[in-house]
Amino acid sequence: MSDAVRETLDRYYAALKAGDREALRGVVSDDTEVHYPAPEGLLPWAGDWTGFEGFEAFIAAVGDHLVIDTVEPLAVHVAGDTVITVLRGEWTVKATARKVRTETVNMFTLRDGRIVRYQVYSDTAALAVGLGRLAA
Template identity: 25%
Template sequence: MSGLTEETRTVAERWFTALSSGDFETALNTLADDVEWINYAPVPGYNDDMKWIGTVRGPDAVLGTLQIFSGAVDVKFEKLINLVVEGDQAAGVIHELSVVKETGQEFEIEFVQWLTVRDGKIVRWKSYTDPSQIIRALRGDNKAAEAGR
């Protein structure tokens, strides 16, 4: 394994460990001062219920989006289930079970966080998932959940 891959793995593991334990301070310390944070693209009328999504730059802006998320959602379970690292790139697959505070609705998702690491810091973070379960829970639409029972 190259030194670059090892450094990327160390930073990624620190990020995922801190994030899943709710240690935002340590997580934010893994981010570069000009980190590009891409948390989905807002689509009006579809996923804009997710007030924490969009693209921001810098740890302070990232903290702002994390605070919006944690104000709306109570994460019950979050675990890194796979991590693939090559050079300055890392992709982590997260399994999450959360409850929307306002509706009481649960959602369970797997999502990918794609990280680019340079000089020991995350310079780019992008997430990928199917947000339909999150949107259903935010809107309090229990019909889909009941239909699956």
């Protein structure tokens, strides 16, 4: 992975963890797109979000429902302007206090050191069970 790609991801994850809006604005493009696929109505943060305001609304929707307990990077793959990260994490669902453990794939498209597209592929069923929307 190039130093520029690593720096972009490091800045992104540090800003996200700190909740630093200005730092996020510096690494997430104003016209960014977020894509989080899931069956309709299953996860409150699923769907497509556009622009920096959409990105912030997506992050807020996740934060309204989940607490990030741990995230462990398992792999990073870079192909041109696309970066794929594989993560293992544990989240606590705020409404139910249930713990959810799952692996998640984040796919970033970068342009000029900024994120222009962010796609998340996760175990939507495990998250829905944690939210109490599916039976275990």
